[in-house]
Structures are given as C-alpha cells and as structure tokens.
Amino acid sequence: MAPDTEMRDADAIEEEKLQYNHGGVTEQELDEKYPNRPHNHSKTLPFHELLTTLFNPLLANRKKPPGAAAPRRKTGPAHMTPNEIRHSIIERFISRWRQKVGNDFYPALRLIIPEKDRDRAMYGLKEKTIAKLIVRVIGIDKKSEDALALLNWKLPGHRVSASAGDFAARCFEVLTKRPIRSKAGDLTVGQVNAMLDELSLMSKEEEQLHVFEDFYRKMNPEELMWLIRMILRQMKIGATEKTLLDVWHKDAESLFNVSSSLRRVCWELYDPELSLHGDQSQIALMSCFQPELAGFTLSSFQKLVEKMKPDPDDDVFWIEEKLDGERMQLHMAREDSGKVRFSFWSRKAKDYTYLYGSGFDDDNAALTRHLTKAFHPSIRNIILDGEMVTWDMSLDAIVAFGTLKTAAISEQKNPFSDSGRRPLFRVFDCLYVNDKPLTRYTLRDRRKALEASIQPVHRRMEIHSYTEGRTVDDIKARLSQVVAEASEGLVVKNPRSMYKHERTEDWIKVKPEYMSEYGEDLDCLIIGGYFGSGSRGGRLSSFLCGLKVDENSKKCWSFFKVGGGMAAGDYAEIYHMTDGKWKDWNAQKPPDEYIELAGKGRQFEKPDQWIKPEDSIVVAVKAASVSNTDQFRTGYTLRFPRFKSIRKDRDWDTALSVKDFFQLKNEVEQKHEDNKFELDTTRKTKRAAPKRRKKPLEIAGNEVANQYAGPDTEIFKGLTFFVLPGTNKLKKSKADLEALVKSNGGNIVQTHTVENVICIGDSRILKAASIIKGGKHNIVRAQWLLDCVEQHQIDSEAGRSKFVLPYEPCHMFHTVEDDVEMIAANVDEFGDSYTRDLTVQSLAKLCESMADIDPSASFDFYAQLESHGIDLDESPGSMFRRTVVYFDAPEDDNLDAQFAQQVVQFGNGTIANSLGDKSITHVIVGANSQASRLKEIRSEMSSRRQVPRVVDMIWVLECWKEKTMLDEEKYVP
Structure with missing residues (x-):
C-alpha cells in the first residue's frame, strides 16, 4: 500500500472513531477497560455490503423451497443443504470483514442482530412515529395515499398492499417513488452506527427529523428499509442469533449467555483459535446474564426423585414453592466513596433499574430505598437471583403477576405506605460476592453465601424458603399443601448442582397439572385460522396449531385445532398481534415451505387462512390427552384442547417442536408403564388350565408329545416363525406353540437369522437378550398367535375377509424403535384394537384398564361429534x-x-x-x-x-x- 493511501486510510479510521462514540465512552476509556480488544486496520465496509453480501443472500436461501436442493455430495455449493449454505454465507462475510477491515466485528454484529445489542439505548421509536418522520422527510401531504399507507401500514386496503403487516417493506414501496439516490449510498458501517448512537440520545421529534433527513440524503430506498428494520429491531434475515454466534466463534454463545454483551463476544473472542478460559466464561458484575431455568417432567414422582439423588450418601433434595412473578437478577456494587449502585434485569434481559431503583438515595425507586440495611457491612458487591412478586399488604399474600408493574409504580409514588400492594424480591440464589463468581459452587454452598450476605427486609427483600425432601411422599405432601393454598406449584432442586445458564434438570418445576396426563400447558404456534359462523361469522373463530419440524426449520406440521376457551379480549389480542400477516389458503398452491398438512394432496384440515410461523404467535393450550389421527401431519392430535393464554414471553422459534412433543409423549407413556407395572405386581389372579384335545402331530418328521387342540387353518401360510423357549402367561411350552403354528400353515425354524422370521417369546432369556441387543427383530408374545386364530374363526363365521392381525402394543415383548409408532397406531388411546373383535372377556379387561381414567377425558358421544369436525366449544x-x-x-x-x-x-x-x-x-x-x-x-x-x-x-x-x-x-x- 502506498504511503499516501495508508495516510488516507488512517485518517478515515480516525474519522470513524471520532464519529462512533460507543455510547459516550471514549476510545481511551475502552482501551483501559478492554486492553486486549482488537483494532481494525481499515475503515469499516460500506453499509450497502451488509445487504448485498449478507442479508439478501440469506433471505434468498430462506425462500428456497424444500426439496429444491440437489442431493448432498462432497463438493460444490449447488449440492449443499440450506443450513450449510447459510453458514457459508455468514462465514464468507466474516472472512471478508477480517480481510478488508480487521478483527473488530462489533460494529457489524450490532447492526446484524440489533435486538441483542444492550450497549445502545432504545430509540423510543415505533412504526407510527417513524411513518410521521418519513412523511415529513419526503414532503408529502399527510392525507395523501402514500402517507395514509405508511400511517395505516397494518391495513391491506391501500393500493400498496403487498407489504401489509411489514412496516419496513411499506416504507420501501413509498420511498422508491421519491428517492434522492437510486444507487447505493457511500455510508460505512461505522458511520451508520455513529448516526444511530446520535438518534438513540434524542427524544424530540425535531431532533430525530434531522437525523432521518441525513439518512434520506445518503441512502437509497433499500438501504433505508434495512435501517428501519434495525431501528425497530425486527430484522428477520434468515439466520438466528445462535447461528451467527456459532459461526463467529465456538464459544460465542456461551459468553453471550453469561454477559448478554455483543461487545464482549466480539472483543474477547476475536481469534477463532483461542477458547474461553477460567473467569472469561463467568458472569460479571453489572452485566446481564441468561439465568438457569427449571425443566419440567411428566414422568412419575419416583423418576423425579431418582434424578435428584445421584449420590447415595447424600440423598437430600430441596423443595421450593414456585412463585407467580417475574424472574429478576439484582446486581449491587458499593463504590470506594460509599455510594451504592444497583441494576435489575429480567429473564429477557430487560433493564428494570428505572423501576426498582439505581441506589439507596434514588427518590424514584420502588425497592432500593428500602434496602439500606439489607446487606452485611462486609459485602462490597453481590449478584442475587430471584423472583419479583406482588405482595398485597392487606391480604398478607402474593397476588397475580400481572399486577407487578402497577404495584411498583404505586410504590414509587407512595414509598412508605403500609397498605396496598408493593413489589417484593424473593431471593433464592447468590451468584457473585465480593468480586468472586459462585456459579461453579454447589447450590448448597451458594445458599450459605446468600444467608451470610443479606439481612432480609420484611416484605421488601426476603430469602425464599425451602424444605428438604428424600422421598416421593415428601413431594406429594408439599404439593398438596401448595394446592390448598392456591399456589403456583413447586420447584424441586438438586442442592449438589452448579449453576447453569440454560434450562436444566437440576431444577424441575412441578405443578398440579403436570401430574395429569398432558395437563401441562403446551406452547404451540398458530399457523392457520378458520372462519366462524353465527355470532362468530366473518372472522377467524378457531385456529390451526402446529409443531416446528426442527430448530433450524421454519416449517410446521399441523397438530390440532383450538377455539374453546377464548374470550372476546383474547380474539382481539390475537387479531391485533397478527394483523396484516394472514393469507388466504390456496389449495392449488399450498404454502408447503411453511406448513405441512396431513393427506398430502387431499390437505386434511386445511385452514381458510394461514400465517407464516415467524410472523405468528405462541399460545398455551391444555388438553385431556393425546390420540392417534390421520387428519393431522404429526399423526397425533390433542383431545379436548382448550386455549389458556397467549405466550407473549415466547418467540415463534421457542415454541414446541416435533422432537419436544415426542419426548413429552414418551415420558407420559413411560409413566403409564410404571403405574401398570406397580398395579400388576399387586394383583395375583388364578387361571384354570385350559382343557385340550389330543391330536397326534409331526413337525419336521419328529413326533411331538405335546399336541395342539385348536382348529386347522391356513392363517399363517407363507410365514416363518422362531419360537423361543421360556415361560409365558399362556402356560404353553415351546412345542405347544410350534404345534399351533404348524397346524395353521406356518413354517418353523430354530434360528432368528432366517429372512423375515417372526420371533415368538415372552421371557428375557439369554437368547431373547441377544436378539434385542441386535436391534433388528421384534419379539412377539405368544398371545398374538391365539388372537390371530380366534379372529380368523370370527371372520369366517361372519363371512368377512380373513387376514393375519397387525401387531398391537399388548402383543409385543420387544419392539424395534422404527416400529413403535406404527404398532401404537393399531389401537386407540384405551388399547382397543381397530382390527380385532372384542369378546366378553376382553371387553371386561378393557373396561377394567379404563377404570382409572379421568372421567373428564373419557370417550363419549360429544367426543364422537368432535372427531367428525363438529366444534362443540362454540x-x-x-x-x-x-x-x-x-x-x-x-x-x-x-x-x-x-x-x-x-x-x-x-x-x-x-x-x-x-x-x-x-x-x-x-x-x-x-x-x-x-x-x-x-x-x-x-x-x-x-x-x-x-x-x-x-x-x-x-x-x-x-x-x-x-x-x-x-x-x-x-x-x-
């Protein structure tokens, strides 16, 4: 590079540094705080290159229809999967940045995922305010068609309706008609950041107008569209935050979880060859982090207890009441001058310091002014994890979470009132004390630190209590107690566990509903809607909900329909949150990229309108049970689904996935098996030995002493059987069963290695264990043979077609994984066969097994009507x-x-x-x-x-x- 060129480039870098104020912090201050931070060797890339080399290619990849990619091969981008292409696009952009700019990627990353940028203040700009500013910038009449299109961007009735529901796209349509620049602007990424920093510090419309006029002069309409997306923090570029962080550095997500800081991620992990060590992956004071979240289980209480007791010498677990509030982390730092600073963050990293207080002397604090004696004098700094709840002083009890902010604002105005409602911080963990992170210490040790560090302040900040448990009865007793007190439920914790910044099974929440089959709320995406009739006519009255196919896909499988449980206010809120995002269902061109129905071309349960999963909302639904179906793509659906609430705290990509659902389903079925086993071990029934007629029989030329006394048929003709030795409930020997097979047309072999052989057995003998370990063969119980012969007789007498019965779950001693769902689909949820006729005895047994079923979930006439699409909830x-x-x-x-x-x-x-x-x-x-x-x-x-x-x-x-x-x-x- 020539000296004059180097000089010009150096001047450009210094100019960017002067413009780019890093939220008011100087370059010198940043160098002191981050002495090892990277410095770019050249000025940042032009802003338009973000669009041309990153955003637009990612969007093009996202819009690629499923199945369009060629089969995977070892080389060539044309043969890469969409996920591989996505990673490649991001990697190329990062590589270009390193080559052309340097290792400081922070200026670009905070524009790529602005919703995760905690260092820039919120702009305080919503769509309507931006619309007014653009109307003024381009100088059009407020009542003109384009002005109305901007101000009423959610409505599809205007001429520019293709962008209905997408404000930035609507702005693009209007700005395209009146551009100052048609070619790309010459602003750099650093300059755009500097201008956005300036905008974030402004609150008056006239000041904001000046910045928007500057953007309008220096950007073309497409660049302005993306700028507006950054301001609104609604990017939707076709790549998740996780993907971007993973491509940048393998430890990036871990560091972001403990810091919520893109700056730290970029400045501490700028070298891909370096890894996090020691305190680098620890939480830091006054830096928000991802809290540990409790998992939930539908397994038996016994399994929960087993998870909590991995150490036989230390079998204690802790049981806490689950609080109905907002998860909150408190950071406190005492400066050398004696002044104390506080910060509060929610689970979603929202800063609530303005509400609860920044110090003891904060006259606008709803909490901190009352905490002057809450900390031991030796405590210089501390981080506490807990739940902020609303406490009603007149009732002396916790009240609903929805009242928390109102109570806090009231407390700001009347801080010393002994009546009414106030925020109460219930602390259950201590994660940092006097410059030492405690996340790698056990919960038991952290609790000791908590109790030694703070002095509870009555009904302001209190330590959340727990009880010790060792058995299932301890959990049941505590659960009964909280139910009696109308509480939220329980959280069971492992006191030997370290703190993890993720959802974990070291903490497990238990609600009363969790202990009923599928009583747990299922958080599912709305993907379609059905117009109602009568009083609900002319609007969507019920909704199709789906499950995400996987975490990297935007496709959903249809799962169930829900309409019951929604009040007028719920409908209004759903309409408001999804306004402008619905599309009419086109049966000729279904949106296969986003939604997959059952029946393929027949499109079972197709909705009247549909919505992209990424544009939709998550709703919490509860149901009585799950049943098999061919009407929904998942192969299952919910019985009696009922709307509970809109999950505003969940994004579309955190809704229940197909994998999550089947894991949940397997846990329920395992629980049933456990209960069934406990029941079977307590029942001992005596059965009379069946009387048999003697009939000589030879198998493979050898006379058999044991003879088969049933009918001779051809039901097993063409089938080959290997009968394992061992006991069975029928009390039939191996020779008895072989005789039965041979008399009904089947072939007998003495090995399981024969092709298409059917293995018959009821005992876990050595040979059976070997077959199971091989993983290729099912083992069918002997009862299936008798059921096949019996059904053959019934069909013959009735003049029906005769066939071998399909396997049912009750017929299987061992099932290979690939056949589990297929076999389960041969019976209904009560175990009643779809192909085998009931006898008096089998009906009695079926009814007996149904005795413990919740009556509210029992099959009845109304359920039959609902199964035929009649919505009784209306x-x-x-x-x-x-x-x-x-x-x-x-x-x-x-x-x-x-x-x-x-x-x-x-x-x-x-x-x-x-x-x-x-x-x-x-x-x-x-x-x-x-x-x-x-x-x-x-x-x-x-x-x-x-x-x-x-x-x-x-x-x-x-x-x-x-x-x-x-x-x-x-x-x-």
Missing part, C-alpha cells in the same frame, strides 16, 4: 359437558347461585349435591365467601387425586357471556 348447550360442579355460596349470593346453576345445567354440566362427591371438577364460591371458608375448601380438596378447581361464581357468568368455557386461573378467588 355451543353454549355443551360447554360444561365435562364438569361436575359443586356450589358453595353463602345465602346473600343465593340469587346469583341459582342463575349460575341453571347456566351450568343448560351447558350440560352436572351439579353435585355434596362437597364429598369425589367426581367434582369445580367448586364455585360466591363473592361474599369468607377467607376461612375458602381455606377450608382448599384444604379438603388438596388431598384428592384429581384436585378440583376452586373458582369465583363470576367464572360461570363470564363463560355464559363468552359462550365458551374460559380458563379458570383468571377467576381464582
């Missing part, structure tokens, strides 16, 4: 059909109670005459019920296997008003 005459209601209302509520009872009966519900009725699903209390009576009811209900819901009478009246059964949690007294 019918007031059937909305209470699965409820048994007991009314416990004082006399002064008698009139309302009479009307509510009539509503329940009209909705096909059952009224219980006594609180002792074990089938009760709901206890309705009146507005004037005493607190002591409520406590008495909850205490009595808590010991029941299926805990009834205790709800206010207003719940019945609101259900009647909305013509659907609403979620009860909003109406808990």
Whole structure:
C-alpha cells in the first residue's frame, strides 16, 4: 500500500472513531477497560455490503423451497443443504470483514442482530412515529395515499398492499417513488452506527427529523428499509442469533449467555483459535446474564426423585414453592466513596433499574430505598437471583403477576405506605460476592453465601424458603399443601448442582397439572385460522396449531385445532398481534415451505387462512390427552384442547417442536408403564388350565408329545416363525406353540437369522437378550398367535375377509424403535384394537384398564361429534359437558347461585349435591365467601387425586357471556 493511501486510510479510521462514540465512552476509556480488544486496520465496509453480501443472500436461501436442493455430495455449493449454505454465507462475510477491515466485528454484529445489542439505548421509536418522520422527510401531504399507507401500514386496503403487516417493506414501496439516490449510498458501517448512537440520545421529534433527513440524503430506498428494520429491531434475515454466534466463534454463545454483551463476544473472542478460559466464561458484575431455568417432567414422582439423588450418601433434595412473578437478577456494587449502585434485569434481559431503583438515595425507586440495611457491612458487591412478586399488604399474600408493574409504580409514588400492594424480591440464589463468581459452587454452598450476605427486609427483600425432601411422599405432601393454598406449584432442586445458564434438570418445576396426563400447558404456534359462523361469522373463530419440524426449520406440521376457551379480549389480542400477516389458503398452491398438512394432496384440515410461523404467535393450550389421527401431519392430535393464554414471553422459534412433543409423549407413556407395572405386581389372579384335545402331530418328521387342540387353518401360510423357549402367561411350552403354528400353515425354524422370521417369546432369556441387543427383530408374545386364530374363526363365521392381525402394543415383548409408532397406531388411546373383535372377556379387561381414567377425558358421544369436525366449544348447550360442579355460596349470593346453576345445567354440566362427591371438577364460591371458608375448601380438596378447581361464581357468568368455557386461573378467588 502506498504511503499516501495508508495516510488516507488512517485518517478515515480516525474519522470513524471520532464519529462512533460507543455510547459516550471514549476510545481511551475502552482501551483501559478492554486492553486486549482488537483494532481494525481499515475503515469499516460500506453499509450497502451488509445487504448485498449478507442479508439478501440469506433471505434468498430462506425462500428456497424444500426439496429444491440437489442431493448432498462432497463438493460444490449447488449440492449443499440450506443450513450449510447459510453458514457459508455468514462465514464468507466474516472472512471478508477480517480481510478488508480487521478483527473488530462489533460494529457489524450490532447492526446484524440489533435486538441483542444492550450497549445502545432504545430509540423510543415505533412504526407510527417513524411513518410521521418519513412523511415529513419526503414532503408529502399527510392525507395523501402514500402517507395514509405508511400511517395505516397494518391495513391491506391501500393500493400498496403487498407489504401489509411489514412496516419496513411499506416504507420501501413509498420511498422508491421519491428517492434522492437510486444507487447505493457511500455510508460505512461505522458511520451508520455513529448516526444511530446520535438518534438513540434524542427524544424530540425535531431532533430525530434531522437525523432521518441525513439518512434520506445518503441512502437509497433499500438501504433505508434495512435501517428501519434495525431501528425497530425486527430484522428477520434468515439466520438466528445462535447461528451467527456459532459461526463467529465456538464459544460465542456461551459468553453471550453469561454477559448478554455483543461487545464482549466480539472483543474477547476475536481469534477463532483461542477458547474461553477460567473467569472469561463467568458472569460479571453489572452485566446481564441468561439465568438457569427449571425443566419440567411428566414422568412419575419416583423418576423425579431418582434424578435428584445421584449420590447415595447424600440423598437430600430441596423443595421450593414456585412463585407467580417475574424472574429478576439484582446486581449491587458499593463504590470506594460509599455510594451504592444497583441494576435489575429480567429473564429477557430487560433493564428494570428505572423501576426498582439505581441506589439507596434514588427518590424514584420502588425497592432500593428500602434496602439500606439489607446487606452485611462486609459485602462490597453481590449478584442475587430471584423472583419479583406482588405482595398485597392487606391480604398478607402474593397476588397475580400481572399486577407487578402497577404495584411498583404505586410504590414509587407512595414509598412508605403500609397498605396496598408493593413489589417484593424473593431471593433464592447468590451468584457473585465480593468480586468472586459462585456459579461453579454447589447450590448448597451458594445458599450459605446468600444467608451470610443479606439481612432480609420484611416484605421488601426476603430469602425464599425451602424444605428438604428424600422421598416421593415428601413431594406429594408439599404439593398438596401448595394446592390448598392456591399456589403456583413447586420447584424441586438438586442442592449438589452448579449453576447453569440454560434450562436444566437440576431444577424441575412441578405443578398440579403436570401430574395429569398432558395437563401441562403446551406452547404451540398458530399457523392457520378458520372462519366462524353465527355470532362468530366473518372472522377467524378457531385456529390451526402446529409443531416446528426442527430448530433450524421454519416449517410446521399441523397438530390440532383450538377455539374453546377464548374470550372476546383474547380474539382481539390475537387479531391485533397478527394483523396484516394472514393469507388466504390456496389449495392449488399450498404454502408447503411453511406448513405441512396431513393427506398430502387431499390437505386434511386445511385452514381458510394461514400465517407464516415467524410472523405468528405462541399460545398455551391444555388438553385431556393425546390420540392417534390421520387428519393431522404429526399423526397425533390433542383431545379436548382448550386455549389458556397467549405466550407473549415466547418467540415463534421457542415454541414446541416435533422432537419436544415426542419426548413429552414418551415420558407420559413411560409413566403409564410404571403405574401398570406397580398395579400388576399387586394383583395375583388364578387361571384354570385350559382343557385340550389330543391330536397326534409331526413337525419336521419328529413326533411331538405335546399336541395342539385348536382348529386347522391356513392363517399363517407363507410365514416363518422362531419360537423361543421360556415361560409365558399362556402356560404353553415351546412345542405347544410350534404345534399351533404348524397346524395353521406356518413354517418353523430354530434360528432368528432366517429372512423375515417372526420371533415368538415372552421371557428375557439369554437368547431373547441377544436378539434385542441386535436391534433388528421384534419379539412377539405368544398371545398374538391365539388372537390371530380366534379372529380368523370370527371372520369366517361372519363371512368377512380373513387376514393375519397387525401387531398391537399388548402383543409385543420387544419392539424395534422404527416400529413403535406404527404398532401404537393399531389401537386407540384405551388399547382397543381397530382390527380385532372384542369378546366378553376382553371387553371386561378393557373396561377394567379404563377404570382409572379421568372421567373428564373419557370417550363419549360429544367426543364422537368432535372427531367428525363438529366444534362443540362454540355451543353454549355443551360447554360444561365435562364438569361436575359443586356450589358453595353463602345465602346473600343465593340469587346469583341459582342463575349460575341453571347456566351450568343448560351447558350440560352436572351439579353435585355434596362437597364429598369425589367426581367434582369445580367448586364455585360466591363473592361474599369468607377467607376461612375458602381455606377450608382448599384444604379438603388438596388431598384428592384429581384436585378440583376452586373458582369465583363470576367464572360461570363470564363463560355464559363468552359462550365458551374460559380458563379458570383468571377467576381464582
């Protein structure tokens, strides 16, 4: 490089540094704080290269239809998978940046994923404000068509309607008509960052207008469109934050989890050859981190206990009450001058310091002004993990999470009131003390540090209590207690565990619903909608929900339809959050890139409209159970799904996936197997030995002493069997079973290596264990042979076609993994075969196995109607059909109670005459019920296997008003 060129480049770099203020921190201050940070050797790339070499190629790759890529080969980009292409695009851009600019990638990364940039202040700009600024910048009339199109960007009715619902695209359409520049601008990435820093410090519209005018002069419409996406922090570039971080450095995601800082990720991991060591991967004071999250399990309590007790010499686990609040981390630092600084962050890394306080002397603090005596004098700095809840001083109890911000604002205005509601910080972990991170210490040791470091402040900041447990009964007793107190549930923790910045099974949350089959809320994506009729006509009244195919895909498989449980307010919120994003379903050109239905060309359960998963919302749904189906792509669907809430805290890519669901399903089935095993070991039934007729028989030329006494058929003709020795429930020997097979046309061999052989066995003998280990053969119980012969006789007598029965789960001693789902699909959820006729004995056995099923989930006439697509949740005459209601209302509520009872009966519900009725699903209390009576009811209900819901009478009246059964949690007294 020539000297004058070097001089010009150096001047350009210095100019960028002067413009780029790093949030008000000077270059010298940054060098002091980050002495090893990388410095670029040249000025940053032109801003438009972000578009041409990164954003647009990623979007083009995302829009590539499934199956368009050629089969994978060893070389050549044309034969790469979309995921490989995505990584390649990002790698090329990063490589170009290193070559042309240097190792400091932070200026680019904060523009690529601006939603993760914690170093730049929020702009305080929403779509409507930006629309007004653009109208002024381009100088058009406020009432012109283009101005209205910008201001009403969600509405599709304007001429520029292709961008409805996408504000940045709508801006592009309008700006394209009036560009100052048609070619790419000459702003660099560094200059754009400097201008955005300036914009983030402005609050007045006139000041913001000046910056937008500068952007308008220096950028073309496409660049402006992407700039607006960065300001709104709505990029959607076709690559996730995880993908970008993984490509940048293998430890990038780990560092981001403990720091929430793109700056640290770029400046500490600029060399791909270097790895994180020691304290580099530890949390830091005044730096937000990803907290440890509790996992959930649907396995038995016994399995939960086993997970919590890996050490036989230390079998204690901790049981905490699950709090209904907002996860919060508190950072406190005492400066040499004596001044104390605080910072608060939520689980989503939102800064709440403005609300709860920045110091003891913060006159606008809802919390910190009350914590002057909360910390031991020796504590210089500390990080606490806990839950911020709302405490009602008059009730002396925690109240619903939704009141937290209101309570905090009220506390800011009336900080020393002893009545009303206030924020209370319940601390359950200590992660940092006096410059020492504690995440690699055990929970037990961290608890000791917590108790030694803080002094609880009554109803302001308290240490969350726990009880020790060792057995299943300890969990059950505590769960009954919190149910009686109308609490959220439990969190069971392993006191020997270290702190992890992810969801982990060291902490497991347990709610009462979790212990019922699929009672746990399922967080699923809405992917389609169906127009209603009658009072719901003209709008979407029910929704198709789906499961993500995998974490890297934007495709979803159809799973179930839901419409029940939604109030008018829920519909309004869904419409608002998805406004402008719905598209009409085109059966000739279905959106296969995003949604896959069952039936392929037949498109089972196709919606009237559909929505891209990435544009949609996550809803929490609960259901009675899961059943097989051919109507939904997953092969399963929910029975009696009911809407519970909109999950505003979840993004589309964190919704339930196909893999997550099958893992959940397997846990439920394992729990059933465990329960069945416990039941079988307690029952001992005697069976009379069957009488047999003797009939001589020879197999392979050898006379057999044991003879088969059943009919002779050709049912097994063409099939080859290998019968393993050992005992079976039929008390038939190996020779008996071989005789049965031979008499009904089957061939017998003495090895499992023969092609297409059927292995018959009921015992885990050495040979069976060898076959199972080989992983290639199923082992079928001997009962299947008898069932095949018996069904053949029934079919013959009825004149029906005769065939060998397909395997059912009850027929299998061992099933290879690939056949599990296929075999499970041959019976319904109760184990009733789709192909085998019931006998009196088998019907009795089936009914016996159904005895413990929740009556609310039992199969009935209404379920049959629903299975044929009839939505009974829209019918007031059937909305209470699965409820048994007991009314416990004082006399002064008698009139309302009479009307509510009539509503329940009209909705096909059952009224219980006594609180002792074990089938009760709901206890309705009146507005004037005493607190002591409520406590008495909850205490009595808590010991029941299926805990009834205790709800206010207003719940019945609101259900009647909305013509659907609403979620009860909003109406808990």
